[in-house]
Amino acid sequence: DAGVTQSPTHLIKTRGQHVTLRCSPISGHKSVSWYQQVLGQGPQFIFQYYEKEERGRGNFPDRFSARQFPNYSSELNVNALLLGDSALYLCASSFRVPYNEQFFGPGTRLTVL
Amino acid sequence: GIQVEQSPPDLILQEGANSTLRCNFSDSVNNLQWFHQNPWGQLINLFYIPSGTKQNGRLSATTVATERYSLLYISSSQTTDSGVYFCAVERSGGAGSYQLTFGKGTKLSVIP
Numbered sequence: 001d002a003g004v005t006q007s008p009t010h011l012i013k014t015r016g017q018h019v020t021l022r023c024s025p026i027s028g029h030k031s032v033s034w035y036q037q038v039l040g041q042g043p044q045f046i047f048q049y050y051e052k053e054e055r056g057r058g059n060f061p062d063r064f065s066a067r068q069f070p071n072y073s074s075e076l077n078v079n080a081l082l083l084g085d086s087a088l089y090l091c092a093s094s095f096r097v098p099y100n101e102q103f104f105g106p107g108t109r110l111t112v113l
Numbered sequence: 114g115i116q117v118e119q120s121p122p123d124l125i126l127q128e129g130a131n132s133t134l135r136c137n138f139s140d141s142v143n144n145l146q147w148f149h150q151n152p153w154g155q156l157i158n159l160f161y162i163p164s165g166t167k168q169n170g171r172l173s174a175t176t177v178a179t180e181r182y183s184l185l186y187i188s189s190s191q192t193t194d195s196g197v198y199f200c201a202v203e204r205s206g207g208a209g210s211y212q213l214t215f216g217k218g219t220k221l222s223v224i225p
Contacts, residue, residue, distance in 0.1 A: 042117075
């Protein structure tokens with residue numbers, strides 16, 4: 001079975017632009033979470049969706065938004081990009097929440113110039 | 114919010130040596146996971162271990178939830194074990210969210 005997939009793998013943008021990152025969960029999984037990982041740190045929670053509803057949001061500005069589609073795939077959108085948004089963006093899926101193991105995709109590496 | 118502390122931050126081992134990585138957390142949690150992050154950034158699931166002991170080949174993990182810590186044991190280390198090991202705990206973030214909170218990781222380098 002396929003694991004969590006993310007696209008694109010790498011992305012280069014300039015300050016002020018907008019970006020959309022995509023994630024497909026493991027088949028049968030209904031929850032998707034997004035994390036941001038900057039160099040040298042552990043991943044930080046951005047959003048969690050379960051059954052297409054937002055379940056939680058981390059400490060990120062309103063420039064960050066996300067949604068989950070009927071097929072449980074998800075998009076993360078970031079507006080008005082800043083240099084500090086350069087990071088590895090990770091998507092995780094689980095069958096349900098809570099008390100379920102989360103599985104991560106390979107990530108999208110975003111560079112903002 | 115909950116604090117997750119991992120130690121040591123860096124570890125250099127000779128191939129074949131054993132090691133113990135520690136994860137302390139500041140409050141009760143729903144579950145705990147250990148991950149290995151490879152040089153390309155992929156987080157690989159090692160253990161889902163809210164309590165008790167599990168073993169998988171040369172790796173084993175123990176979580177003592179009542180004392181708020183977990184240990185990851187690596188025996189007979191190999192160069193392919195190199196990378197960053199993360200501990201992550203799940204706890205309610207309010208409003209029905211159950212996010213993982215990660216420690217800063219232990220960077221392991223295994224030299225031949």
